[in-house]
Amino acid sequence: MTGYRNRARARMIPLSDLRRSLLGVAGMIGLTIAALVAQKAMAEDQVIRSHGYSYYGELSYPPDFEHFNYVNPEAPKGGEISLYAPGTFDSMNPYSRKGRAARLSWMVYESLLGEMPASGGPAPADVYGEMYGLLAESLEYDAGKTWVIFNMRPEARFADGTPVTAHDVVFSHNLFLEQGLPSYAQAVSRRVLSAEALDDHRVKFTFAEGISRRSLIDQVGSTPVFPKAWYEANEARLDEPRLDAAPGSGPYQVESYDVNRRVVYARNPDYWAKDLPINRGRHNFDRIRIEYFADDNAAFEAFKAGEYTFRAETNSKTWATGYDFPAVDKGWVTLDELPDGNPPTPNGIVFNLASEPLKDKRVRQAVALGYNFEWTNQSLQFGLFNQRHSFVQDTPLQAEGVPEGAELELLQSLGDVIPEAVLSEPAVMAHTSNGERLNDRRNLRRAMALLDEAGWAVGSDGKRRNAQGELLTLEFPIPSSGSATLGAVVESFVSNLQLMGIDAQFENVDPSQYTMRNRDRDYDLVFDSYSSFLAAGTGLMQRYGSQEAEFSLFNPAGLASPMVDAIINAALESETREQEQVALTALDRALRYEFFMVPVWYNDSNWVAYWDMYEHPETLPPYALGVLDFWWYNADKAKALQEAGAL
Numbered sequence: 001m002t003g004y005r006n007r008a009r010a011r012m013i014p015l016s017d018l019r020r021s022l023l024g025v026a027g028m029i030g031l032t033i034a035a036l037v038a039q040k041a042m043a044e045d046q047v048i049r050s051h052g053y054s055y056y057g058e059l060s061y062p063p064d065f066e067h068f069n070y071v072n073p074e075a076p077k078g079g080e081i082s083l084y085a086p087g088t089f090d091s092m093n094p095y096s097r098k099g100r101a102a103r104l105s106w107m108v109y110e111s112l113l114g115e116m117p118a119s120g121g122p123a124p125a126d127v128y129g130e131m132y133g134l135l136a137e138s139l140e141y142d143a144g145k146t147w148v149i150f151n152m153r154p155e156a157r158f159a160d161g162t163p164v165t166a167h168d169v170v171f172s173h174n175l176f177l178e179q180g181l182p183s184y185a186q187a188v189s190r191r192v193l194s195a196e197a198l199d200d201h202r203v204k205f206t207f208a209e210g211i212s213r214r215s216l217i218d219q220v221g222s223t224p225v226f227p228k229a230w231y232e233a234n235e236a237r238l239d240e241p242r243l244d245a246a247p248g249s250g251p252y253q254v255e256s257y258d259v260n261r262r263v264v265y266a267r268n269p270d271y272w273a274k275d276l277p278i279n280r281g282r283h284n285f286d287r288i289r290i291e292y293f294a295d296d297n298a299a300f301e302a303f304k305a306g307e308y309t310f311r312a313e314t315n316s317k318t319w320a321t322g323y324d325f326p327a328v329d330k331g332w333v334t335l336d337e338l339p340d341g342n343p344p345t346p347n348g349i350v351f352n353l354a355s356e357p358l359k360d361k362r363v364r365q366a367v368a369l370g371y372n373f374e375w376t377n378q379s380l381q382f383g384l385f386n387q388r389h390s391f392v393q394d395t396p397l398q399a400e401g402v403p404e405g406a407e408l409e410l411l412q413s414l415g416d417v418i419p420e421a422v423l424s425e426p427a428v429m430a431h432t433s434n435g436e437r438l439n440d441r442r443n444l445r446r447a448m449a450l451l452d453e454a455g456w457a458v459g460s461d462g463k464r465r466n467a468q469g470e471l472l473t474l475e476f477p478i479p480s481s482g483s484a485t486l487g488a489v490v491e492s493f494v495s496n497l498q499l500m501g502i503d504a505q506f507e508n509v510d511p512s513q514y515t516m517r518n519r520d521r522d523y524d525l526v527f528d529s530y531s532s533f534l535a536a537g538t539g540l541m542q543r544y545g546s547q548e549a550e551f552s553l554f555n556p557a558g559l560a561s562p563m564v565d566a567i568i569n570a571a572l573e574s575e576t577r578e579q580e581q582v583a584l585t586a587l588d589r590a591l592r593y594e595f596f597m598v599p600v601w602y603n604d605s606n607w608v609a610y611w612d613m614y615e616h617p618e619t620l621p622p623y624a625l626g627v628l629d630f631w632w633y634n635a636d637k638a639k640a641l642q643e644a645g646a647l
Contacts, residue, residue, distance in 0.1 A: 046143040052132035053113060053139060053217050055535075056577065060127045068124045070621040071281030071630045077267075079633025081614065082289035082308035084299045086481035087511030088260040089292065091241030095180060095224075097553070099241025100515055102263045103290045104628075106224065108159070108248030112136040112150045112169065112203075113221035114278050123278065125624035129535045131218055132278050135164055135225060135249065145213040148220065152201040157272040158227050159247040166197035171228035173205075173220065179238040183548035183555075187541060191216060212572035215538035225249065249273075251283040263290045284632035296483040306611060306647045310627060313607040315483045320382035323609060332646040334612045337605045341622025344602035346391045347529035349476075349493070351596050353558045354550075355524045357472055361595055362454040367474070367525075368598040369447040370496035374435030377601060380488050385601035389430050391588050392532055393602060397581060399427040399589035406582045407589075410570060417562040421593070428592040430599050438492055439499055447500050456501075464501040476506040476525040479514040486527065489600075519553060528556040530597070533587075536571035536580050544568065544591065557596035564590050611647065613638035 051063040067073045083103075091099035094106040113131035114123040123132060133139065136150035156164035173195040177185045194206045205220045207213075230236070230246045245254050251274065255266035265288040273279055291308045293299035300318055303311045304325045313319045327333045349371065351358045358364055373387045390398040403411055403423060411418050434440040448458075456464040456472045464472040474497065478490055490506050497504035509517065517523060531543050531554070542552055545568060546560035567590050571583035606625050616631045641647050 047140050048143060049138060049140045051138055052130060053221060054130045055214055055218070056129075059130055059132075061124070061130075061132065066277050067280035068126065068278075068282075068621075068630075070124070070126050070617055070619065070626075072617050072632065073281040075281050075284045075630070075632040076635070077284050077632075078286050078635060079613070079638060080287040080289060081285045081310050081628070081631075081633070082291060083310050083312075084291050084293055084302065084308050086293060086296060086299065087479065089263070090259060090512075091243065092245035092254060092257070092263075093238070093240070093242050095176075096239050096241050097181065097519055098239070100512060101241070102257065104263070104265060104288065105245065105254075107265065107628075108245065108250045108253050109224035109226065110135055110249045110273075111222045111224055112139075112152070113218065124621070125626060125629075126621035128623060131221060134273065134276075134278060135169075136221070139217070139221070141217060145207065145216055146209070147204060147206045148217045149198065149202055149204045150221065152203065153273075154201050155272055156249055157270075158230075158249050159253045159268055160227070160230075161270075162227060162229065163200075164225060164227075164249050165200045166203035167200070168225050168228050169203045169223075170195045170197050171231070172226045173223055175226065175231070175238050176223060181553060183542055183552035186548060187538065188219065191538065192220060195220070212538065212569070214536055214572050219538070251279070252288060255287065261292050263292075264288070265290075282630050284630070285628070286633075288628060293481075295481045303609070309611040309647075310614065311609045312625075312627075313609055315485050316381035316384045317485050318483075319607050320384060327611075327646060330644075330646075332612055332641055332644070334610055336608050336610075338608060338620060338625060339622070340604060340606050340625070343392045343395050343532035343534065344388060344604065345529050346388070346393075346532055346597070346599070347527070348388070348600040349598035350526050350528045350556045351598075352521055352524050352526070352556075353560075353596055354521065355474075357456070357466075357474070358524060360454045362450045363456070363472075364595050366447040366450040366454070366500065367497060367502070368595070369431060369440075369443040369450075370500065371493050371598050371600070372433040372435070372438055372440055372443075372496070373430065373601065374433045375438050375440075376489055376492065378435050379438075380485055380492070381601065385603055387430050388599040388602045389592070390427075391530065391591050392534070392584070394604065395534065397534070397584045397588060399585050399592065401426050403586070403589065406578075407586050410567075410582055410586055414563075414566045414570065417566045419563070419593070422563070422589060427589050428595065439496055444496065444499060451500060451502075458501045462501055463503055471503045472501070473503040474505070474524040476504065477509050477514060477517055477523050478506060478527060479511050480508040481511045490527065518556070521556070521558065526556060530554075530556075533584060536568075536574060536584060538572065540568045540571070540587070541565075544587075559591075559594060559596050561590070561594050564594065611641060613641060 052059045085103040089100045089102040091101045092105045094101040112135045114134035135152055135156050137153045138151045139148055141148040152166060158164060177189050191208050191211055192205055193208055196204045198204055207216045226246050236242065247253065251267055251271045252265040253268055255264040257263045267283060267286050293302060296315060300322060302308060323335055351364050353359060377383055377385050392398050402425065411423055431443065433443055451464060455466050458464055476490060476494060478487060494504045494506045518526065533540060542548060543554045544559055544564050546565050549555055549558050549560035567583060567587045571580060571587060574580040574583050613634050614631050615634050
């Protein structure tokens, strides 16, 4: 104790010196605060003006770029390309929960920052996270991204010849908030405080304080713009299906349709933006035709007969065995495996987490063990697929092993919302199975032990019931328009569930009924997908967040996880690309831990078949196949096919 007192005395400072010291510190603090306030004021006064936008401010294409690097700027215009769609349609309005919208019906509309007609994603397709002005020739925003002003192109026109103005932009923004999907409207209204037309060609958006600056400017910049006058004159609503589509400002407009059979989009010869650098080498087909078929088998037979001319193949059996018809042998039909630089779509067997038995993770783990990837891939899919483990498969963001370094530090900083298992155990991987037989006995034993542990005991009839005597029943609807292979995969999976004593049933339902059941989450299990991610954005909350989990169409499991929310927020608050990547790796780890989906298969390339009259750039960009965007029609090849009697 004496030593302690002596050390205390040694540190004592005369009162007068202490006062002077504190005054000095106070002065320094005052100067620091003043400097910070001044810096904040300077940042707020600093206005960034640009021809495009990316969150970090880096743009690959300069203001005077002539065209995107991957396009053929001399690509000829003309000809038709035709594709197929399964099932039916009864609407040309793609933004309503009601009805089934025609394929590509969103394509007629444009946004302030450019969109790719082929995929609906931000252009260009050779870089990620960059957008360039389309309806807007430029934008300006403060360094803190609390507001943005888009300077619109006065020459922009809707297909009916009327100008596209800032008033249409404000109208469209408000229309989505009032009549759009609830998950979208709620998320955007919390972040975007106001939209204001400063004049006919300048529109300003003001954003909320105290939130991430991500997905603000790009969100409002990518919202489709509708003609206000048309909506008002026709008393139209965004939340209702309709066949009379509002005119858009895009390169293609609806030429004709025959409900449930065909839709034709025609390139507008008077398209206002056809000569802009962002559009050079793009939108090359005169017409895009969509043919509808009841199911995939009928569609494939129609392709063989030349009723439509381009087919993106997703059925492994068809790809492996179906393309042996005469048109292929004669060279009239081309088969290609083209590179795909995107992470594979995280699709699989999704659990409805509101289903009472599936609230127990042990039940979900048991059900997952009924899926035998190895047998399915070899027996039903000709060994053409790989097993997916991650939501960002085969990218640097994929979580591996036990978290360490910066990822571990981030997870530890988030506190009690992170389970100890996430910190100490390797990232969850898809289970392995014996590919020699469908019912892997080792996995079935593991599954049945999990079900026993979860309180679902096997009765004398071989069925599992809980303590209240309720059957463990799972319903799995699939669309009747889907491929026969998908039906076989689901049937084999369900048969394994039945071996476990689960009362599992799958049902083929017509496309319209399936769409409604999907939207209403009227299922226990569903074959569905989520979105992969290569960058942080508030769209992650729509897909994986808790706030709209009960009704978001982008979250078919209804996932609501405080851990996932915390990691998404950390990703949104990251200030460097390195921090962002660490957070997204942690997000992949957390999503796999929550176990709301049975991951299935993926293909790392695009399988395409087309009648040999289409061409594409020699080097394709990584983020889009671009068939409807920057491919083109070769008139000489088309004529040769016609003269040979092929078409």
